[in-house]
Amino acid sequence: MLCRRVIACLDVADGRVVKGTKFVDLVDEGDPPELAERYAAEGADELVFLDITAAPEGRGTLLDIVERTARRAFIPLTVGGGVRSVRDMREVLRAGADKVALNTAAVADPLLVSRCAARFGSQAVVVAIDARRANAAGWEVVVRGGRKSTGLDSVAWAERVVELGAGELLVTSIDRDGTRSGYDTELLRAVSSRVDVPVVASGGAASPADFVAAIRDGGADAVLAASIFHRRLVSIAEVKAAMADAGLPVRGIVRSAA
Amino acid sequence: MTGPIPRRPRVAVVDYGAGNLVSMDQALDRVGAEVVFVRDAEAFRDVDAIVVPGVGAAGPAMERLRRRGLVDPILAWIAAGRPLLGICLGLQLLFEASDEDGAETLGVIPGRTRRLVDAPTLPHIGWNQVDRVRAHPVFDGIAPGADFYFVHSFAGVPDPTTAADVVLTRTTHGGTFVSAIARDNVLGVQFHPERSGADGLRLLANAVELVRSGGFGAPGAPDARARASEPVAV
Numbered sequence: 001m002l003c004r005r006v007i008a009c010l011d012v013a014d015g016r017v018v019k020g021t022k023f024v025d026l027v028d029e030g031d032p033p034e035l036a037e038r039y040a041a042e043g044a045d046e047l048v049f050l051d052i053t054a055a056p057e058g059r060g061t062l063l064d065i066v067e068r069t070a071r072r073a074f075i076p077l078t079v080g081g082g083v084r085s086v087r088d089m090r091e092v093l094r095a096g097a098d099k100v101a102l103n104t105a106a107v108a109d110p111l112l113v114s115r116c117a118a119r120f121g122s123q124a125v126v127v128a129i130d131a132r133r134a135n136a137a138g139w140e141v142v143v144r145g146g147r148k149s150t151g152l153d154s155v156a157w158a159e160r161v162v163e164l165g166a167g168e169l170l171v172t173s174i175d176r177d178g179t180r181s182g183y184d185t186e187l188l189r190a191v192s193s194r195v196d197v198p199v200v201a202s203g204g205a206a207s208p209a210d211f212v213a214a215i216r217d218g219g220a221d222a223v224l225a226a227s228i229f230h231r232r233l234v235s236i237a238e239v240k241a242a243m244a245d246a247g248l249p250v251r252g253i254v255r256s257a258a
Numbered sequence: 259m260t261g262p263i264p265r266r267p268r269v270a271v272v273d274y275g276a277g278n279l280v281s282m283d284q285a286l287d288r289v290g291a292e293v294v295f296v297r298d299a300e301a302f303r304d305v306d307a308i309v310v311p312g313v314g315a316a317g318p319a320m321e322r323l324r325r326r327g328l329v330d331p332i333l334a335w336i337a338a339g340r341p342l343l344g345i346c347l348g349l350q351l352l353f354e355a356s357d358e359d360g361a362e363t364l365g366v367i368p369g370r371t372r373r374l375v376d377a378p379t380l381p382h383i384g385w386n387q388v389d390r391v392r393a394h395p396v397f398d399g400i401a402p403g404a405d406f407y408f409v410h411s412f413a414g415v416p417d418p419t420t421a422a423d424v425v426l427t428r429t430t431h432g433g434t435f436v437s438a439i440a441r442d443n444v445l446g447v448q449f450h451p452e453r454s455g456a457d458g459l460r461l462l463a464n465a466v467e468l469v470r471s472g473g474f475g476a477p478g479a480p481d482a483r484a485r486a487s488e489p490v491a492v
Binding site for chain 2: 046076
């Protein structure tokens with residue numbers, strides 16, 4: 001049976017791992033390849049890099065970091081931020097990423113999802129959806145790190161990008177991001193019940209129980225967290241133990257590489 | 259039979275613009291191979307084994323292999339009984355054709371690549387158990403049922419008449435599919451050992467060690483070294 005994945009997320013700005021609350025007030029958290037290797041040794045099933053600066057002049061730095069990371073962590077790596085074309089995606093894959101996450105660029109040009117999927121396969125195309133609670137009925141898609149509204153409904157957008165060829169969805173609750181108040185399981189359930197591709201839960205993790213809830217209540221296939229791992233508030237092993245206790249299939253904890 | 263290769267085995271990783279070569283390079287280097295990226299058949303001359311990696315659809319991949327003049331040299335390599343490891347799409351290409359886009363593939367292993375049956379989610383992304391149906395030294399030191407990393411929607415379905423000689427492992431995602439094959443000096447894995455943590459590195463280390471000692475273990479397979487100086491038939 002497919003294991004439920006625990007994913008460590010590294011928000012990268014100007015070559016460093018950073019974390020803020022609701023995408024602002026960024027704090028330096030370390031060197032990306034170093035953290036990546038630590039997480040791989042601690043049993044992370046996958047890594048996600050989100051380049052949150054994504055300024056054109058920063059691309060070279062990002063590709064270099066992706067390559068340095070891919071050379072140190074022998075687990076899957078997804079890279080998002082600033083990928084606007086098939087060519088961009090190719091560069092990121094060639095630097096060592098396994099998957100690319102499209103976000104703002106997909107909203108601006110939905111057919112980019114199709115072109116990337118046609119060229120590299122759906123399995124390499126993740127669409128990242130930043131969702132903000134709009135009203136009792138739904139969640140709006142926001143872009144540019146949560147600063148810009150799109151008017152799109154998150155669930156409808158999820159269905160659309162899956163039709164266009166997205167192989168996985170990374171669903172972040174902007175309301176919960178960095179707040180340590182638990183994943184938005186309602187949002188996750190709303191999306192996961194409407195698509196048949198894996199859904200990765202993001203935004204708000206605080207305790208091992210939150211990860212279990214994202215899977216059991218939210219229907220997520222994978223759970224992602226950043227700051228609580230960076231700051232060692234919760235370990236990947238603790239999360240996996242809680243998941244195993246809840247009867248969820250998890251990959252065995254790998255021994256430390258040190 | 260001549261003796262083992264007295265140096266780091268040289269492994270050609272076929273670069274046809276399909277996916278992640280950095281992790282492949284680094285993982286093979288870590289387990290003691292010298293990696294040569296191959297974009298044309300010339301580079302097959304001085305290597306001991308070929309790895310065909312790959313992610314994506316079969317049709318475009320075959321087209322790129324053809325454009326680079328690699329299809330016939332790869333077929334000649336296999337026909338000569340020399341070691342080849344196909345990974346993910348690289349395994350699927352060993353079969354006769356793919357349902358993904360109808361592409362005709364290398365046709366080395368009887369059967370075709372089909373969409374996963376009864377899969378609860380597609381693509382099948384993540385860590386899943388690899389259950390051995392017969393022993394093979396490439397899995398030495400790896401616990402039975404260990405998890406490996408998969409990213410795919412299709413898998414090779416060996417022809418029933420020859421499946422028993424081909425299938426090495428099976429994995430279940432809804433339905434059960436073939437997750438590794440071995441026949442003569444051809445090995446294929448549907449998962450990504452270069453992305454499967456410690457167990458993945460162990461599998462690659464075993465593969466490199468088998469190449470060093472003469473091949474992937476099929477009795478009577480031509481020894482890699484005996485042919486190392488022969489030019490590849492093009």
